[in-house]
Amino acid sequence: MRVGRDGVIGLIVTALSLGLLVQSLSLPQLPLTPIGPGFYPRIVLGLLALAGVVLFIQDVMANRAESSTDGEVQSPPGFWRVPLLFGIVAAYIFLLPILGYRLATILFVLALMPAIEWPTTIRAWATVIAISVATSLVSHLAFERYLLVLLPRGSLTGW
Amino acid sequence: MLELLGNALLTIMQWKYLLPLFLGTLMGVIGGAIPGVTITLTIIILLPFTFGLDPLQGLAAMTGVYVGGSAGGLITASLLGIPGTPSAIATTFDGFPMARAGEPGRAVWLGIWASCFGGLIGGLFLVLVTGPLAAIALQFGPWEYFSLFILALAMVAGLAEGSMTKGLISAGIGLLIAMFGNDPVGGIPRFTFGSDFLSGGFPFLPVLIGIFAFSQIMTDVENLSRPKAARASDQVKGSLRVSHLKVIGEIISRPFLLLWTTIVGIAIGVLPAIGGSAANMLAYDQAKKFSPHPERFGKGTPEGIIASESANNANVGGSLVTIMAFGIPGDAVTAVMLGAMTIHGIQSGPLFVSQNAELAYGIYAAYILAHPLMVLIMAVAAVIMLRISQVKLSILAPVVLVLCVIGAYAVNNTMNGVYVLLIFGVVGYALVRTRFPLAPLILGLILGEQIELNLIRAIMTDDNLWLFITRPISGGLLLVALVSVVLSIWQHVRHARRTATVEPDF
Numbered sequence: 067m068r069v070g071r072d073g074v075i076g077l078i079v080t081a082l083s084l085g086l087l088v089q090s091l092s093l094p095q096l097p098l099t100p101i102g103p104g105f106y107p108r109i110v111l112g113l114l115a116l117a118g119v120v121l122f123i124q125d126v127m128a129n130r131a132e133s134s135t136d137g138e139v140q141s142p143p144g145f146w147r148v149p150l151l152f153g154i155v156a157a158y159i160f161l162l163p164i165l166g167y168r169l170a171t172i173l174f175v176l177a178l179m180p181a182i183e184w185p186t187t188i189r190a191w192a193t194v195i196a197i198s199v200a201t202s203l204v205s206h207l208a209f210e211r212y213l214l215v216l217l218p219r220g221s222l223t224g225w
Numbered sequence: 226m227l228e229l230l231g232n233a234l235l236t237i238m239q240w241k242y243l244l245p246l247f248l249g250t251l252m253g254v255i256g257g258a259i260p261g262v263t264i265t266l267t268i269i270i271l272l273p274f275t276f277g278l279d280p281l282q283g284l285a286a287m288t289g290v291y292v293g294g295s296a297g298g299l300i301t302a303s304l305l306g307i308p309g310t311p312s313a314i315a316t317t318f319d320g321f322p323m324a325r326a327g328e329p330g331r332a333v334w335l336g337i338w339a340s341c342f343g344g345l346i347g348g349l350f351l352v353l354v355t356g357p358l359a360a361i362a363l364q365f366g367p368w369e370y371f372s373l374f375i376l377a378l379a380m381v382a383g384l385a386e387g388s389m390t391k392g393l394i395s396a397g398i399g400l401l402i403a404m405f406g407n408d409p410v411g412g413i414p415r416f417t418f419g420s421d422f423l424s425g426g427f428p429f430l431p432v433l434i435g436i437f438a439f440s441q442i443m444t445d446v447e448n449l450s451r452p453k454a455a456r457a458s459d460q461v462k463g464s465l466r467v468s469h470l471k472v473i474g475e476i477i478s479r480p481f482l483l484l485w486t487t488i489v490g491i492a493i494g495v496l497p498a499i500g501g502s503a504a505n506m507l508a509y510d511q512a513k514k515f516s517p518h519p520e521r522f523g524k525g526t527p528e529g530i531i532a533s534e535s536a537n538n539a540n541v542g543g544s545l546v547t548i549m550a551f552g553i554p555g556d557a558v559t560a561v562m563l564g565a566m567t568i569h570g571i572q573s574g575p576l577f578v579s580q581n582a583e584l585a586y587g588i589y590a591a592y593i594l595a596h597p598l599m600v601l602i603m604a605v606a607a608v609i610m611l612r613i614s615q616v617k618l619s620i621l622a623p624v625v626l627v628l629c630v631i632g633a634y635a636v637n638n639t640m641n642g643v644y645v646l647l648i649f650g651v652v653g654y655a656l657v658r659t660r661f662p663l664a665p666l667i668l669g670l671i672l673g674e675q676i677e678l679n680l681i682r683a684i685m686t687d688d689n690l691w692l693f694i695t696r697p698i699s700g701g702l703l704l705v706a707l708v709s710v711v712l713s714i715w716q717h718v719r720h721a722r723r724t725a726t727v728e729p730d731f
Contacts, residue, residue, distance in 0.1 A: 072388075075659060079394055086401070086416060096411045100688055103408035103415055106677040110404070114397035121390045142447040151446060152651060155626060159643050162630070175623040182446060183619035201624055205631065213277030215635045 069126060076121030083115035147181065154178050166220025171202035230352060233586035237285060237594055245282045246591050249289025250598045256290065257297020258309045258610045262621070264294030265437050265557040270625055272430070272561060273632040280569040281584055285591035287562050288545075292344060292595035293602070294558075295538045299336035300603075300610050303530075304329055312537040315509035319522065319529030326525050330467035335527050336534040337603045338473055341596045343487045343535025347542025348593045350491050351549075355578055355585070358550035362575035367682035368693050372702035374672045374679070377553050379706035380496060382665045389713050395661045399669020400676070402427050409674050410681050422641060430564040431633035431645040432670060437557055438629045439650030440657040442622050449618060465607055475527055482528055483535055486512055490536030494543020508536030538596075545592060549577055549585060553672070560667050568636065 069077075090111065093104035158174035165173070175198035185191045209215040219225060236242060249271060256267025268290045275283030298313030303320030316336055323332040365373070382392035406426020408415050417423040476483060486508035493504040512532030513522045522529050544559050552574035554560035566573055571581060578585040603610075633646035656663060683692065694700045 071659065072391075083397075083401075089416060093408075093415060094413060096413070101681060101684055103411055103413040106680060107401075107404050107415065110397060110400045114394065114401065117390055117394045117397060121388070121394060124388070124390060144447045144449040147446050147449070148443050148654070151443065151622075152647075152654075155650070156647060159630070159640075159647055162643065163640055171627055174627065178623040178626070179619045182449065182622055183617065197620060197623070201627055205627060209273065209277075209631060209635075213274060215273060215276050215631065216638060217631065218634065218640065 069122070070128075071125075073122045073125035076118045076123075076125060079118030079121065080115045081118075083111045083118060087111040087115065150181050151178065154181060162218045164220055164222050166223050166225050167217035168202050168206050168225065169220065169223060170218075171205070172198045174198075175201050226352070226356070229582060229586045230589060233583070233590035234594065236281075236583075236587060237590040242282055242285050242587070242591070243594075245278060245286035246289045246595060247598055247602075249286030250293035250595050251289075251602055252286075253290035253293025253295075254297035254300075254599060254602050254610060255293075255613055257294035257313070258300045258613065259616065259621070260301055260305075260307045260309055262625075263310055263437075263441060264291060264312070265561070266441050266625065267294050268558050268561045269434050269438050269632065270628045272434070272565060273628055273635050275565055276568065276635050280566070280571060281587045281591075283565055283569070284562065284584070284588055287558075287565060288588055288591040289595045289598070291541050291544075291558050291562075292538065292592065293599050295344070295541050296337060296340040296534070296599050296603070297610065298537075299340065299530075299534055300333060300607055303332040303336060312505050312540070313533070315505040315533035316530055318509065318533075319524070319526050322523070323525035323527075323530070328525075330465040331472060331527075332525075332530060333465055333603075333607060334467045334469065334472045335475065335530045337600055337607075338469075338476055339483070339531040339534040340538040341600050342476060342483060343490060344538030344541060344596045344599075345593065346484070346487045346535075347491050347494070347539035348589070348596070350539075351542040351545050351592060352589050355546050355549045355589075358546065359575040359578045362551055365575070365698065366696070367679040367686065368696050368699040369702065371676060371679040371683060372693060372699040372706070373551065374553070374676045376702045376706040376709070378665065378668055378672065378676075379709050381668050382710075388660075389710075389717055391661045392665050395656065395663065396665035396669040399666040399671075400673040402432060402666075402670050403673025404677075409678050422644070425641070427645050427649070428636050428642055429567070429670060430561070430636050431642040432649045433557070433560060433564060433667060434629050434632055435646040435649030436653030436656075436663055436666065438625065440653040440663065442625060443650075443654045444657060445618055446622065476531055479528065479531060482512055482515070482531055485515065486532040486536045487539040490539030491543040491546075493536070494540035494545075495547050496543075504540035505533040505537045508532045542592065545588065548573060549588070550575060552577070552675075554668070557664065557667055560671055563671065 087108060090104040090107045093102060093107075095102040154174065154177050157177075158170055161170040161173065164170075176194065179185075179194045179197065185194055206217060209217055237246060252271055253264065253267055256262045256270070257264060268287055271286060271290055275286060278286070294310060295312055298309035298311075299316045299320060301307050301309040302313040302316040303324050306317055306321040308314045308317050320332045320336060323329075323335075362373075378396050382389065382396045403426075405416050405423055407413065407424070414424060489508040489511055490504045493507060509522075509529055509532050512528050513519045516522065516526075516528055518526070544554075544556055548554050548559040548563060552563070552572075554563050563573055571577070571584065629646060630643055633642040634640065636642045653663065656666070684690070692699070694703060
């Protein structure tokens with residue numbers, strides 16, 4: 067029996083659904099309503115667990131070694147950038163309440179632009195710096211001054 | 226009705242509303258023209274800007290994005306051979322050959338005017354049909370609502386590309402996300418595991434932004450090293466000047482084509498979460514089937530451009546009908562609009578038109594006025610749009626992500642929304658990579674609470690579960706849902722068998 071990517075996902079969906087289904091059994095019953103807060107989740111989670119099993123069976127039945135069309139896709143050439151970009155976004159979100167919107171945004175754009183396309187000339191680096199500063203300051207001005215949306219202040223910097 | 230519409234048109238023509246509508250339409254045209262930036266992403270970018278506006282200003286801007294974006298994709302489709310949005314894919318088939326054959330102006334303007342006419346006919350449908358449909362929906366009890374929402378989910382899951390099981394799982398994940406936090410009847414904490422972060426549940430807009438924006442941008446970044454489909458040398462040269470009367474004459478001289486493809490667009494728009502990409506392809510297919518010269522399709526025939534563009538703009542009108550009459554978003558764009566309405570404390574659904582008549586008619590008026598604005602923007606700046614459409618991803622992505630973070634933060638002015646954004650950004654990207662459709666997830670997320678509420682209301686009114694089937698409208702809706710699921714299973718099986726017979730056995 068060969069289990070492909072979809073089969074593994076099916077098993078994960080089933081396991082998570084059953085885990086939450088068990089959790090839903092401990093939800094209290096409300097005195098005034100015939101059904102409690104766990105009634106509806108149990109229906110959805112039961113069906114979700116079943117769908118996970120169906121996906122697993124479909125995957126096994128499809129014999130993935132032969133049908134490659136829906137199966138293991140090759141990673142695109144720029145796949146390596148994706149975890150890097152998610153890392154930069156996570157760092158930005160971590161730094162936002164510490165450094166504040168303006169500073170964190172400058173650093174974020176400064177890190178993200180070269181991660182997507184590495185600047186090779188001094189002019190390209192100057193563009194990166196200019197866009198970083200402009201993105202931060204223009205968006206801050208537009209949202210705080212004109213659209214009355216308050217952006218995060220830094221606990222470390224105070225602005 | 227006409228008086229209300231007239232007043233709404235006069236209201237929208239005030240600078241206070243006309244400016245957001247114009248800027249929204251402009252943003253939509255630009256977003257639509259940039260390959261890799263969908264209308265959904267454009268409206269997500271716009272979203273944080275609408276928080277500081279009054280509801281009609283915000284919704285007018287969003288309607289403008291929707292109309293402008295549906296038309297904007299035709300610029301790059303015709304002049305570069307790359308559809309700016311999925312809703313302009315079929316425009317490429319004839320627009321690009323026509324432009325390459327030395328008629329770029331004719332190709333672009335046939336598309337623009339067809340978009341305008343198709344959209345305006347869609348507007349007529351929107352104005353005339355929304356009220357009566359909402360009146361029908363007002364007769365619904367919790368059984369009917371429950372069955373209607375199940376029908377919407379079944380259709381979306383069944384019509385999803387690829388595996389139907391994945392469509393159903395995606396819908397189930399959406400329903401599951403909506404369950405976290407307090408239950409909607411008794412307020413009992415559910416699946417919170419004692420965490421403060423989970424106690425409020427997952428706010429809808431950050432989930433939506435995370436799922437759509439990240440999956441789109443990360444996929445674009447992944448494909449950055451791939452050779453471009455069209456190089457600069459493939460660009461069409463020549464002027465976009467054209468005799469507008471002649472182009473309009475070309476469209477109007479084909480009234481059946483225009484009307485039929487517009488009806489196809491509207492019908493696809495009314496059905497939940499199918500969207501403009503299906504509308505333009507289906508309309509193109511219909512135009513080819515009804516044409517006395519099907520062999521001319523794909524070689525630069527005007528019929529192909531008219532069909533595709535009239536359908537994708539008419540589709541917008543259809544989508545707006547569904548959200549305004551039933552509170553069910555027709556696609557991701559209307560889902561964001563629904564989220565924006567919630568932020569402003571406006572409840573969508575059958576009571577929306579009667580209780581918020583000014584706002585509802587304001588949306589109609591904004592939708593109608595967005596079309597001449599779109600034509601004006603195209604007339605002034607179509608060539609500039611082409612330049613803007615070639616903006617580098619390294620500039621676009623950081624700006625878009627910063628706006629996404631602002632949008633998620635501004636929902637409650639807390640970092641929780643931003644954390645949710647990141648979590649669901651990863652989830653959305655993982656789902657796209659593993660080929661799970663996103664539309665069912667979003668619909669499940671939006672409808673989850675309403676499904677649960679109506680189920681409980683129905684059972685609290687009468688615990689006889691057979692009522693879901695024996696009440697005629699509810700039973701009819703569930704029957705259609707069942708037929709829809711069976712039909713899509715049958716289609717999937719048939720497709721799999723055909724593939725198995727066609728593919729050589731190595």
